[in-house]
Amino acid sequence: MAVNQLLRVPMYMSRTDLFCRLGGLMSTKKYASSIVKDESAKDLRTKVVDDVLVVTLDLQNAKVNSLNVSMTSEMKSILQELEINSAITSAVVISGKPGCFIAGADISMLEKCRTLEEASKISREGQDFFHQIGNSRKPIVAAINGVCLGGGFELAMACHYRIATTSRATKLGTPEVLLGLLPGAGGTVRLSELSNVATALDLCLTGKHVSADRAKKIGLVDLLVNPLGPGLAPNEENTMQYLEKIAIEVAKDIASEKLKVNRGSKSLMDKVLKASMGVDFIRNRIFKTAQKQVLKLSNGLYPAPLKIIDVIRTGIEKGTSAGYEAESKAFGELAMTPESKGLISLFRGQTECRKNRFGHPKSEVKTVGVLGAGLMGSGIAQVSVNNGYQVFIKDTSIKGLARGLEQIQKGLDVQVKRKRISVMECNQIISKLKPTLDYKKFQNADIVIEAVFEDLKVKHAVISELESIVPSHCIIATNTSAIPIKNIAEVSSRPENLIGMHYFSPVDKMQLLEIITHPKTSKETTAKAVAVGLKQGKVVITVNDGPGFYTTRILSTILYEGIRLMQEGVEPTELDNLTKLFGFPVGAATLFDEVGIDVGAHIAFDLAKAFGERFSGGNLNLLQDLVLAGFLGRKSGKGIFIYDGTKGKGSRPVNMDFLTIVKEKYSLVSKGANTTEDLTIRMVARFVNEAVLCLEEGILDNPLEGDIGAVFGLGFPPFSGGPFRWVDHYTASKLVENMKSYADLYGIAFKPAQTLVDMAKDSSKKFYPNAGSSKL
Incomplete structure (x- = not known):
């Protein structure tokens, strides 16, 4: 036997979706x-x-x-x-x-x-x-x-x-x-x-x-x-x-001794x-x-x-x-390590976010409608039908429906192959999925989740069409990553039944579901939406409405600062390494390509309009130029990197045309704070600071959900426990000191949240003052 066969030792996986249930203290x-x-x-x-x-x-x-x-x-x-x-x-x-x-x-x-x-x-x-x-x-x-x-x-x-x-x-x-x-x-x-x-x-x-x-x-x-x-x-x-x-x-x-226990090789x-x-x-x-x-x-x-x-x-x-x-x-x-304390905190938070803090809904959701059979809609339909719901999925064309059904079938086939379900169970699951081109199939739906194009006019048209068909008790949930729910609800005749349900791609693998309530959303609607998310197998956080909600808003800051770093001459591969060495699973440059540069540009201008100069960073016109050049990211084959379908052991090649656009039109001279540590903390500080601002402004209800959302939705390092737990360990005083020095160089984008300033003055103030106890 060759020596290399003996060396097939396992690889360590840091995925947090494998957390086991360990139980609680009982007397x-x-x-x-x-x-x-x-x-x-x-x-x-x-x-x-x-x-x-x-x-x-x-x-x-x-x-x-x-x-x-x-x-x-x-x-x-x-x-x-x-x-x-x-x-x-x-x-x-x-x-x-x-x-x-x-x-x-x-x-x-x-x-x-x-x-x-x-x-x-x-x-x-x-x-x-x-x-x-x-x-x-x-x-x-x-x-x-x-x-x-x-x-x-x-x-x-x-x-x-x-x-x-x-x-x-x-x-x-x-x-x-x-x-x-x-x-x-x-x-x-x-x-x-x-x-x-x-x-x-x-x-x-x-x-x-x-x-x-x-x-x-x-x-x-x-x-x-x-x-x-x-x-x-x-x-x-x-x-x-x-x-x-x-x-x-x-x-x-x-x-x-009738049975001899013999454990030889x-x-x-x-x-x-x-x-x-x-x-x-x-x-x-x-x-x-x-x-x-x-x-x-x-x-x-x-x-x-x-x-x-x-x-x-x-x-x-x-x-x-x-x-x-x-x-x-x-x-x-x-x-005693901060990494273990962070992971245990994350486990506790994950357990809490698998509960419905809004109580049991008065009536049960049995039938789910999904509008749109694209990547997101098909994923939502899959996790719904896979967890016992009767699901109607609608698209505008037979071709679109066929593509969506094929995606769902592939997902179920993988489960059969891995012996998670039997062939019979697979057939039983798929029998509950009903494709349709007709709104009339939604007449008895308890909830309809729309996953149509991210455009307010399209969303408005869909809401009006649905409300003319669905029963009065039916919840209409909009899957959006950034459009304020109150804006979508402007055309609704029953806004109390409208709520945001932000899923993450790929839906069947990503654990997080971010539910967004607007001022008129009823408690019963919220309770039902959370119940649906939990039954779909999701870890659920519930946030209040606002531009970018929570996850999109905080993610945008790290990406925009990343653009500025590339304008200052940081190579895309180096930028990826900076974020990965901090503990993110995906580098910032690669993530931009994964999100889609056109999507990022659309969100960037909306958030800049909402928050003004505080959301400054890289030049947003660079994103527009990339879109005009057809560099949309992975989906177009080119973005910051090139995606030619080849698989190699080395790094993915950088799109040299992207670098040319940056150097010829958007090159910046660094004002300082450009050591490896500073470049990393510049991105992380903005991410964390925005999370704290979301807590201050009432977008978040508590730090725990903020940590869960950042880790399970955006890949903030699991061992840190999340951005709020990270502040407690890194210390607010050190973070504020760094941010003030960056603000002297780069302006208001680095102005620390007042909560952080207060915590920096009083070291006893923590987001988790009782860290280490069994109660969070």
């Missing part, structure tokens, strides 16, 4: 000392079946199980008595929650820590708890159905045998890296022992979830169980009863990997390659993946005891 009563079914126990239930102790995890007042102090305390008591009770020969650990074994550890325990020693102690206690399971003289079987993640997966790995249903809901993984952490209860060591170093690196560095089938192939699950069982009706209760029955039989067989690759760990050259190559890939993909901005590599390597080279010690130490260090 329990102490478990009784005797192993019998005890109704007073809140989180754990026990019973004895044929000398097998069955422990059912069922965290009270929670949809999912999470490991917290009280649950682990109860479990320890059970383990202690399991050891001394001669009437019990083995045990089974199973969940009482539908679709969830254990979703992870309770992160509020970590949020209370103020020192790395406190965080390391949590890790060591977790390791000790799972050692108690692993060292039990009596076999303990984990019976897994549904999500088994983080600390829940570490618990399952500590058990002597793992059974998992092949249900699509069953997923195993270690997502701690997505919170800036690493598996802290022995996971880094046990993954390598149960499978191999490649698997350990893959799961720990990516945070991805694997199916039960995949887990079986890589040695993390011992036995697969059909979730239906022979002759059983397909429901969760039957699945759990059948799983429990199988687990009890397995536990009995292991205890009686599963494949030739496993054998080669295990043998190669003893060869210095190969081992060094594997870990150095992993480190190189991490640095390439994360720009070294995320400390957790590098720590993960070091800890796994320590366990391989120095043994399990050293591995456990390195793990707990690294866990404590990572828990």
Whole structure:
């Protein structure tokens, strides 16, 4: 086997759409000392079946199980008595929650820590708890159905045998890296022992979830169980009863030595990997390659993946005891980093934005109309029909409808290919989608989302046409990125039913939905729109009306400052590097091409008209000249860069004609503040300052939604927690000092918001004054 096959180590992914649900802090009563079914126990239930102790995890007042102090305390008591009770020969650990074994550890325990020693102690206690399971003289079987993640997966790995249903809901993984952490209860060591170093690196560095089938192939699950069982009706209760029955039989067989647990190398690759760990050259190559890939993909901005590599390597080279010690130490260090605090804050915010803060609507939306079968309209229709809505999609031509339906079908085919849905489910979903060229199909719609051309006159015509057809209760939602909703509502006969729903492209992949209310939007309309967005699977922020709303307004500032930098001689590739090195996934120049220079120009002039000189930056006439030259960005094949369809490893070529236009007509001499740090902060400061101004002006309701919108909609670095959390860490005083120096050179565009000025004077003022608590 070639050495390069061994070097196929995973790449670290910083995507935030993989966040797992870890659950919240719950209180329990102490478990009784005797192993019998005890109704007073809140989180754990026990019973004895044929000398097998069955422990059912069922965290009270929670949809999912999470490991917290009280649950682990109860479990320890059970383990202690399991050891001394001669009437019990083995045990089974199973969940009482539908679709969830254990979703992870309770992160509020970590949020209370103020020192790395406190965080390391949590890790060591977790390791000790799972050692108690692993060292039990009596076999303990984990019976897994549904999500088994983080600390829940570490618990399952500590058990002597793992059974998992092949249900699509069953997923195993270690997502701690997505919170800036690493598996802290022995996971880094046990993954390598149960499978191999490649698997350990893959799961720990990516945070991805694997199916039960995949887990079986890589040695993390011992036995697969059909979730239906022979002759059983397909429901969760039957699945759990059948799983429990199988687990009890397995536990009995292991205890009686009828079943021997033998985990030799599963494949030739496993054998080669295990043998190669003893060869210095190969081992060094594997870990150095992993480190190189991490640095390439994360720009070294995320400390957790590098720590993960070091800890796994320590366990391989120095043994399990050293591995456990390195793990707990690294866990404590990572828990205190601003990156971890930012990611945990983001997770909390994401959880909050999956709730409807406007309450439950009085009536349910069942039928959705989508007007326009273009890229956005088809995406909106796809996430609607995919999540249970009856959807009517209208376009002006059969050709347009066909193109939209093809896009939706491709999206569903991808889900089938990735085994997220079956062919039958795909057909059932598509049967709920009804294409039409006729408005009459909207007569029974509960909401119509229009995704027509971004032009006020077109929007007005559409609103008038719709209101003559749709029922009186129907909400009309306009998908717009910048046009004030109150302007669109001027022609509406029932403005209380009109609202903005700003989706992000591609709709089926981007998590954020920005809902915009105007002064006459009713609370019921808002509640319904949020409910629709949540059912579509979106993270929803709700903002008040204004030019550019929130996301478009703050994004525009960084792009306009980027134009000025290019006028000052910063090369487009260098501009991209500046923003990516700060942590944005896409460079500023590339983003302009992705948005579309014609779209950017249209928005730029509207915002400049609304906000005046404060929105100054690059010369907007440059954008007009680019549009006249046909340089519209990616969609036209040329913009700031050239898009010729070729795929290469190098940077995309710069459009030299673009550079010629800049140099001949719009070249500027830099006035200063042109170090690498200053060039970056000039863009970031304007972005952040505009976010703060949106909060001051009431566009935003709170900093949390501002952070979520910036990260999930615009790619503001996830590890920062968002622009408001970034200010708390960077400090308002430093930001204001920088902005004032830039304002001396470049004018009012860098005038800091009054909130920032006030915070700079009083260091105790923060956007998140209670950062670290479990409540945001």
